[in-house]
Amino acid sequence: MTLQDLRIAVLTRAPRPNVWDLVALILVIGAMVLIVYGGEQTTLPLSALETAPVSLDPVHLPVYALRTTLRMLLAIVCSTVFTFIYAAVAAKSRRAEMVLIPLLDILQSVPILGFLTFTVVFFLNLFPGRVLGAELACVFAIFTSQAWNMTFSMYQSMRNVPKDLDEASKSFHLSGWQRFWRLDVPFAMPGLIWNAMMSMSGGWFFVVASEAITVGNTTVTLPGVGSYVATAIEKRDLAAIGYAILTMLLVIIAYDQFLFRPIVAWADKFRFEQTASGDAPTSWMLDLFRRTRALRSLTLPFATLNRAFSNLNIVWPKSFRLPAATVAGPPSRVIDALWFAIVGISTGYAAYKAYVYLSASLQPSDIYVALSDGLITLLRVVVLIALATLIWVPIGVWIGLRPKLAERVQPLAQFLAAFPANLAFPVFVFIIVRYGLNSNIWLSPLMILGTQWYILFNVIAGASAFPSDLREAASSLHLEGWRWWIKVILPGIFPYYITGAITASGGSWNASIVAEVASWGDTHLSATGLGAYIARATEAGDFPRVVLGIAIMCVLVTLFNRLFWRPLYAFGERRLRLG
Numbered sequence: 001m002t003l004q005d006l007r008i009a010v011l012t013r014a015p016r017p018n019v020w021d022l023v024a025l026i027l028v029i030g031a032m033v034l035i036v037y038g039g040e041q042t043t044l045p046l047s048a049l050e051t052a053p054v055s056l057d058p059v060h061l062p063v064y065a066l067r068t069t070l071r072m073l074l075a076i077v078c079s080t081v082f083t084f085i086y087a088a089v090a091a092k093s094r095r096a097e098m099v100l101i102p103l104l105d106i107l108q109s110v111p112i113l114g115f116l117t118f119t120v121v122f123f124l125n126l127f128p129g130r131v132l133g134a135e136l137a138c139v140f141a142i143f144t145s146q147a148w149n150m151t152f153s154m155y156q157s158m159r160n161v162p163k164d165l166d167e168a169s170k171s172f173h174l175s176g177w178q179r180f181w182r183l184d185v186p187f188a189m190p191g192l193i194w195n196a197m198m199s200m201s202g203g204w205f206f207v208v209a210s211e212a213i214t215v216g217n218t219t220v221t222l223p224g225v226g227s228y229v230a231t232a233i234e235k236r237d238l239a240a241i242g243y244a245i246l247t248m249l250l251v252i253i254a255y256d257q258f259l260f261r262p263i264v265a266w267a268d269k270f271r272f273e274q275t276a277s278g279d280a281p282t283s284w285m286l287d288l289f290r291r292t293r294a295l296r297s298l299t300l301p302f303a304t305l306n307r308a309f310s311n312l313n314i315v316w317p318k319s320f321r322l323p324a325a326t327v328a329g330p331p332s333r334v335i336d337a338l339w340f341a342i343v344g345i346s347t348g349y350a351a352y353k354a355y356v357y358l359s360a361s362l363q364p365s366d367i368y369v370a371l372s373d374g375l376i377t378l379l380r381v382v383v384l385i386a387l388a389t390l391i392w393v394p395i396g397v398w399i400g401l402r403p404k405l406a407e408r409v410q411p412l413a414q415f416l417a418a419f420p421a422n423l424a425f426p427v428f429v430f431i432i433v434r435y436g437l438n439s440n441i442w443l444s445p446l447m448i449l450g451t452q453w454y455i456l457f458n459v460i461a462g463a464s465a466f467p468s469d470l471r472e473a474a475s476s477l478h479l480e481g482w483r484w485w486i487k488v489i490l491p492g493i494f495p496y497y498i499t500g501a502i503t504a505s506g507g508s509w510n511a512s513i514v515a516e517v518a519s520w521g522d523t524h525l526s527a528t529g530l531g532a533y534i535a536r537a538t539e540a541g542d543f544p545r546v547v548l549g550i551a552i553m554c555v556l557v558t559l560f561n562r563l564f565w566r567p568l569y570a571f572g573e574r575r576l577r578l579g
Helices: 003-013 019-041 058-092 094-109 112-126 131-159 163-171 176-205 207-211 225-234 238-270 284-291 294-298 300-310 330-359 364-400 403-418 421-435 445-449 452-465 468-476 481-515 530-540 543-575
Strands: 212-215 218-221 517-520 523-526
Touching: 019 058, 019 284, 019 294, 058 094, 058 131, 058 176, 058 207, 058 225, 058 238, 094 131, 094 330, 094 481, 094 543, 112 131, 131 176, 131 207, 131 452, 131 481, 163 176, 176 207, 176 238, 176 300, 176 403, 176 452, 176 481, 207 212, 207 225, 212 225, 225 238, 238 284, 238 403, 238 421, 284 294, 294 300, 330 543, 364 403, 364 445, 364 452, 364 481, 364 530, 364 543, 403 452, 421 445, 421 517, 421 523, 445 481, 452 481, 468 481, 481 517, 481 530, 481 543, 517 530, 530 543
Parallel strands: none
Antiparallel strands: 212 218, 517 523
């Protein structure tokens, strides 16, 4: 393919523009103008943040919403790139999987303030005196709240590709690169899109902590909805909080209509089934662009490049092939032994360095306090995940099996998932103080406020991707009631549920740092737990205790995932795989 071929493709197929081209062109130019305007703000000097502090005047909210949305969109792009690389390596390489999946368990459990503690100074020094450094620190913090569940979703999908599709790819002699773009990515697309929606909402949940950053003596406040909410909470301004909630709702509706709904409708063609589905999702935005003439002709060169890119004959290294394709033998055992030795030595060295750092300023009693707080938070997480499962699995199945209903519920679910725990502080603080309630119990629901939606979104994705032919077979066999749930739908959505439950569990640990310490003006409430321990240490700039708290959290999450979630995950992969 040459440049001349692309020119010919455009010149010979370009029809006359129509009215839909004009509408689409206005939308595209408007989006480009907003992106350029938001990008220009990052080139300002850092002193501009001090000369123009965050104002609670609602007139500024459109600009704040634009800057927050651009940060979240940039973070979701980075999360998607990270997901494709990380999930592919973990799913294709058995040895890499031994390290990458436990590491992913750890990364999703590290509180966002844990990342901010060590990255703010790095990014500020990377672009000294410029707003860009603070913006990148904020984007990275939002990235850490978005990437992990997307990666788990794609990893789960790649490990559960139906056997008949796998055999078909082998019969066509697809290279590793071609299989990835023609089979793995399309099959993972439905679940990945719903998790991307959840990631955008998860970004809203932590945007307060990422835009209003305080680590020790370093304070950076970026203009945005998150810093607006933080200022409103500090000044106990209920009207400003109401404006912020309304702004969030409008922004979520906007990117649902302009971004996610078109993607959901477009990706419906990737569903795995052998009969036509009843109701396909629709999108007025996608229909608008499909009706254009000139704009669609301008995309032909990009479509040609996309086909050429996905058709590249790149063969994966042998270590990146699926475990079933590898041949066991003495060389493999030797390499496994070397690999385990490298991983063990690296882990031991990291543990030794952490011990040396912590032992210089902490006592064994500090470890006991952090561990006991961690066990209390673990109990909260287990109880809340069980309650969320009982509530949201039936609702998620009901929504996922009805595409038209899913279209209407989609923006509402995104808004509820995006609702930051900080906005609920006034209600919880007032009720707890007014009625003298126990903070250890009544602050706990704040932990699951944002993370329960991981279960709902993944169950909806699983029910949406459930093959129509299997539903018809169950109907013809008269499977109803509990038999339908136990024999049909629960096995079908089980891998998706496990993915959602793992990310919800890790997200609850992450949210504990926000939920176990609530404040409203001068009133501060704190529950006993590891999240409160880390929050207090971060506020005081006590880095040894921050490291200790994060280390304890990582150990507890990894052990819980290894001993409970991973066996369930392996069972679903082995016994409940389609095909």
